[in-house]
Amino acid sequence: MRAPEMDAAPLLSPQAAADLLYQAHQTGQPVPPLRGRLAVSDGDGAYQIQELNTRRWLAEGRRLVGRKIGLTSRAVQAQLGVDQPDFGMLFADMAVGDGEPIPPGRLIQPKVEAEVALVLGRDLTHAHHTFADLICATEYVLPALEVVDSRIAGWDIKFLDTVADNASSGLFVLGGQPRRLADVDLAACGMELLAGQEVLSRGNGRACLGHPLNAAVWLANVMARCGRPLRAGDVVLTGALGPMVQARPGEAYVARIEGLGEVRALFG
Numbered sequence: 061m062r063a064p065e066m067d068a069a070p071l072l073s074p075q076a077a078a079d080l081l082y083q084a085h086q087t088g089q090p091v092p093p094l095r096g097r098l099a100v101s102d103g104d105g106a107y108q109i110q111e112l113n114t115r116r117w118l119a120e121g122r123r124l125v126g127r128k129i130g131l132t133s134r135a136v137q138a139q140l141g142v143d144q145p146d147f148g149m150l151f152a153d154m155a156v157g158d159g160e161p162i163p164p165g166r167l168i169q170p171k172v173e174a175e176v177a178l179v180l181g182r183d184l185t186h187a188h189h190t191f192a193d194l195i196c197a198t199e200y201v202l203p204a205l206e207v208v209d210s211r212i213a214g215w216d217i218k219f220l221d222t223v224a225d226n227a228s229s230g231l232f233v234l235g236g237q238p239r240r241l242a243d244v245d246l247a248a249c250g251m252e253l254l255a256g257q258e259v260l261s262r263g264n265g266r267a268c269l270g271h272p273l274n275a276a277v278w279l280a281n282v283m284a285r286c287g288r289p290l291r292a293g294d295v296v297l298t299g300a301l302g303p304m305v306q307a308r309p310g311e312a313y314v315a316r317i318e319g320l321g322e323v324r325a326l327f328g
Contacts, residue, residue, distance in 0.1 A: 110148070127150055128149075131222075148226040156233045159326055162207065168210065171304045172304060175301060180199060181198065183197075185284055193280070201320065202238055206230070208230050210228045251316065251318070255305075273298075310327060
């Protein structure tokens, strides 16, 4: 006699998936990949999950201070099977001072990447923005380190996983010497990411969709359509200038970006 077939596990609703990621954020215990287990199966559904946690965190008192752009590398897009970047929210409690120690256990599985950060001086609320709009809106630029993290176990992610998980956001570090946009060639600026004297990653501004402002134009348009337009004072992390590296305990990582100076992340 054949045993009755087991019912398939029910698919996760957007709220159930958001709850899992929220719990992982709170406890530091990662969860299995979400893809294949979601009732939603496209980017819009993944952003719905992200938005549910954004609303929850705002209701809990976290302050939104900017956005991050991810997947600006064509190679990484191809790896995840997409043809566009993604975005995540930056909250005030994610900001770490230049060289300020990051305590052990604050993140689950951190990695580091060097980026150009924009700080905006104007709101960006149009349906369609131009390169010139971003030039006018950028108050100053800074070197930055994004410390990415994933609530998905083993970084086993595809597009839906990372988008739902706030674009794998963790922390960010800004350099302390702002530059005017007119004084820096953001496309040509070379970057080195070092630990001690060892160069771990190299790149330049062209890695960000050809120019960091191209990535920022994309973000401004998407955020206006989503009803969360970029505002004066917001920080925009425009995307990695080179490959990310695994963060090691007790290590200091220094990003040197031509024309922008240095910024340092120290892991306790």
